[in-house]
Amino acid sequence: MRVTIKDVAKLASVSPATVSKVLNNKPVKQETGQRVKEVIKKLDYHPNLLAKSFARKISYHIGVTVSTGALTPVDQFFLIFLQGVMEVATANTYSVSIVPALGSEQEEENLIKEMFRKNMIDGYILTNPYYSPRTFLEFLKLDIPLVVTGRVQESIPISTVDANSAEGIYLATSHLIELGHERILFLSGPKQYFVCEDRLNGYLSALRARKIKPDGKLIIEDDFTFEGGYRAARRAIDDLDFTAICAYNDAMAIGALKALQEKGIKVPRQVSLVGYDDLPIGTMLQPMLTTVHSPIYQLGKEAAKMLFANLKDRDNIDDLILPVKLIVRESCGAVL
Amino acid sequence: MRVTIKDVAKLASVSPATVSKVLNNKPVKQETGQRVKEVIKKLDYHPNLLAKSFARKISYHIGVTVSTGALTPVDQFFLIFLQGVMEVATANTYSVSIVPALGSEQEEENLIKEMFRKNMIDGYILTNPYYSPRTFLEFLKLDIPLVVTGRVQESIPISTVDANSAEGIYLATSHLIELGHERILFLSGPKQYFVCEDRLNGYLSALRARKIKPDGKLIIEDDFTFEGGYRAARRAIDDLDFTAICAYNDAMAIGALKALQEKGIKVPRQVSLVGYDDLPIGTMLQPMLTTVHSPIYQLGKEAAKMLFANLKDRDNIDDLILPVKLIVRESCGAVL
DNA sequence: TTGTATGCGTTATCAG
DNA sequence: CTGATAACGCATACAA
Numbered sequence: 001m002r003v004t005i006k007d008v009a010k011l012a013s014v015s016p017a018t019v020s021k022v023l024n025n026k027p028v029k030q031e032t033g034q035r036v037k038e039v040i041k042k043l044d045y046h047p048n049l050l051a052k053s054f055a056r057k058i059s060y061h062i063g064v065t066v067s068t069g070a071l072t073p074v075d076q077f078f079l080i081f082l083q084g085v086m087e088v089a090t091a092n093t094y095s096v097s098i099v100p101a102l103g104s105e106q107e108e109e110n111l112i113k114e115m116f117r118k119n120m121i122d123g124y125i126l127t128n129p130y131y132s133p134r135t136f137l138e139f140l141k142l143d144i145p146l147v148v149t150g151r152v153q154e155s156i157p158i159s160t161v162d163a164n165s166a167e168g169i170y171l172a173t174s175h176l177i178e179l180g181h182e183r184i185l186f187l188s189g190p191k192q193y194f195v196c197e198d199r200l201n202g203y204l205s206a207l208r209a210r211k212i213k214p215d216g217k218l219i220i221e222d223d224f225t226f227e228g229g230y231r232a233a234r235r236a237i238d239d240l241d242f243t244a245i246c247a248y249n250d251a252m253a254i255g256a257l258k259a260l261q262e263k264g265i266k267v268p269r270q271v272s273l274v275g276y277d278d279l280p281i282g283t284m285l286q287p288m289l290t291t292v293h294s295p296i297y298q299l300g301k302e303a304a305k306m307l308f309a310n311l312k313d314r315d316n317i318d319d320l321i322l323p324v325k326l327i328v329r330e331s332c333g334a335v336l
Numbered sequence: 337m338r339v340t341i342k343d344v345a346k347l348a349s350v351s352p353a354t355v356s357k358v359l360n361n362k363p364v365k366q367e368t369g370q371r372v373k374e375v376i377k378k379l380d381y382h383p384n385l386l387a388k389s390f391a392r393k394i395s396y397h398i399g400v401t402v403s404t405g406a407l408t409p410v411d412q413f414f415l416i417f418l419q420g421v422m423e424v425a426t427a428n429t430y431s432v433s434i435v436p437a438l439g440s441e442q443e444e445e446n447l448i449k450e451m452f453r454k455n456m457i458d459g460y461i462l463t464n465p466y467y468s469p470r471t472f473l474e475f476l477k478l479d480i481p482l483v484v485t486g487r488v489q490e491s492i493p494i495s496t497v498d499a500n501s502a503e504g505i506y507l508a509t510s511h512l513i514e515l516g517h518e519r520i521l522f523l524s525g526p527k528q529y530f531v532c533e534d535r536l537n538g539y540l541s542a543l544r545a546r547k548i549k550p551d552g553k554l555i556i557e558d559d560f561t562f563e564g565g566y567r568a569a570r571r572a573i574d575d576l577d578f579t580a581i582c583a584y585n586d587a588m589a590i591g592a593l594k595a596l597q598e599k600g601i602k603v604p605r606q607v608s609l610v611g612y613d614d615l616p617i618g619t620m621l622q623p624m625l626t627t628v629h630s631p632i633y634q635l636g637k638e639a640a641k642m643l644f645a646n647l648k649d650r651d652n653i654d655d656l657i658l659p660v661k662l663i664v665r666e667s668c669g670a671v672l
Numbered sequence: 673t674t675g676t677a678t679g680c681g682t683t684a685t686c687a688g
Numbered sequence: 689c690t691g692a693t694a695a696c697g698c699a700t701a702c703a704a
Contacts, residue, residue, distance in 0.1 A: 051697035387681035
């Protein structure tokens with residue numbers, strides 16, 4: 001039989017309650033505390049977390065949803081993020097459980113609600129900001145502690161963390177302008193996403209800040225994927241009325257790179273190419289970048305911190321926007 | 337107050353024991369079962385998993401270690417693997433917890449042992465095959481259900497799953513031979529790793545199968561990373577006594593690609609380049625590959641299945657080696 | 673500061 | 689097939 005709190009209590013000639021107190025750093029006489037600790041060590045006692053969880057109605061698990069996007073190699077977002085989350089979770093003696101992306105929003109909603117109802121998960125970090133407001137409201141109704149990455153409709157009282165990607169694109173675009181470019185093609189993601197709108201605005205502000213008049217023809221919209229970037233660049237390439245490209249993200253940038261190469265256009269000789277992403281720029285073509293200081297890692301940490309704050313004070317809603325850095329690297333012939 | 341099994345029992349005019357039985361699909365009279373189920377629905381009852389875990393001494397969580405390698409963008413291994421694990425875990429009503437890579441083997445060992453002792457995790461899938469035999473023995477001593485990816489010293493009785501990477505390299509090398517190459521450079525990882533030895537053997541067998549005499553000078557060893565591939569290729573490039581390169585993995589292949597490009601060598605025009613990895617070949621430069629049918633995904637599923645088998649029958653040790661497929665793609669100018 | 677008693681929600685045992 | 693009851697290991701009032 002495994003050793004329990006009672007065994008420790010008996011051998012230390014105290015009550016189980018006292019042992020519980022030293023276990024949880026509650027006020028205990030110095031001397032008894034010492035004695036109990038010795039017995040714990042001697043008996044090799046390890047508190048049963050299942051019992052503790054049960055008694056305290058706390059699972060000590062937080063859930064993190066994995067976005068399906070994480071399955072495309074371009075999207076390194078999730079793992080780095082996860083490292084940040086885990087660092088903070090570990091510090092709070094919590095474990096991190098992965099909530100699978102089930103495909104349909106309804107299924108995911110049900111799973112998230114179910115795991116919470118069963119007391120299996122104390123709170124969530126949601127990295128799937130594509131949920132509809134209705135879903136968020138459902139979560140709020142159950143009073144599920146929640147932190148969301150990215151942006152959520154303003155009126156919904158949920159904590160969010162996000163990287164300032166408008167600023168990122170602003171920096172990327174400014175970089176091109178400083179290189180002397182004026183006609184800069186912007187490869188945008190679908191504009192119905194807040195984040196796409198944000199980044200487009202970053203591009204526009206950079207132009208305006210330098211008194212360059214934006215040209216609607218230089219803004220091409222497609223999926224924010226490798227293929228989307230490829231398609232968008234191909235569509236724009238024929239009249240080649242630009243000298244540089246700023247892409248919504250790395251994936252689109254790489255897609256565009258492929259399109260340019262197919263046409264024999266030298267990058268960056270003939271066309272300069274810049275992509276912004278929450279990871280350090282050029283991740284894809286700079287595989288060995290260390291990631292610890294990337295914004296995403298910080299984002300993970302901040303998200304977790306915020307969740308634990310929420311766990312303690314359920315009404316503490318907060319938003320956080322982290323600044324980004326532009327890192328320019330020459331790589332595979334592209335400024336990416 | 338939340339609704340418990342007792343509330344259900346009362347309203348259905350049965351005992352809690354009976355409700356428990358219908359909850360766990362144990363033999364119950366059709367009619368009572370029906371009645372109980374109706375009450376459950378009516379009361380919106382959700383069994384408290386914390387209580388269940390406590391009573392049954394089962395956490396319903398399995399742990400998966402994340403390899404630090406997963407933090408380099410080249411290594412897409414982990415997320416895909418995880419999807420496979422989760423699919424099986426979900427089917428078994430288990431959750432998947434991530435065990436952080438702490439850096440030192442000792443720290444990780446302690447964490448793994450500690451979480452198990454605390455009943456927090458019922459079993460592990462270890463994706464860090466770099467653990468020393470001593471560590472594995474420690475786990476066995478505590479009787480921790482374990483499945484390891486990759487290879488473990490034969491004498492240690494632990495279940496493993498692995499992709500047949502020797503076969504992968506064999507196929508990759510054969511592909512080059514069929515293209516007409518005879519002098520094929522092999523970029524090897526450090527030979528003290530079983531898997532590196534395996535893959536080198538795959539290369540050698542392919543040569544021998546076609547009656548090509550292996551040349552020791554054509555085998556270069558370095559880290560199995562992007563940088564390692566870059567360094568290895570640079571070292572070999574000067575006497576350029578080869579017409580093709582087979583790399584231990586994608587990372588090294590991409591490193592080599594960079595080295596070749598720097599020297600103005602056209603790939604695949606002047607030098608053919610092939611890399612093998614557990615993911616479909618060319619992941620890096622084929623970002624939009626679907627991953628569901630990749631070996632790694634299967635590997636994750638098999639690992640999880642094996643773990644659950646072990647969970648039920650603690651003495652059931654098994655090894656599994658999955659076959660691989662060679663997928664050749666033209667991409668960014670390289671056959672990768 | 674410490675001990676006693678009780679409760680947490682479920683499963684398991686063993687009668688009936 | 690069903691029900692009463694003990695047990696799981698810890699936390700927490702409350703009393704001492």
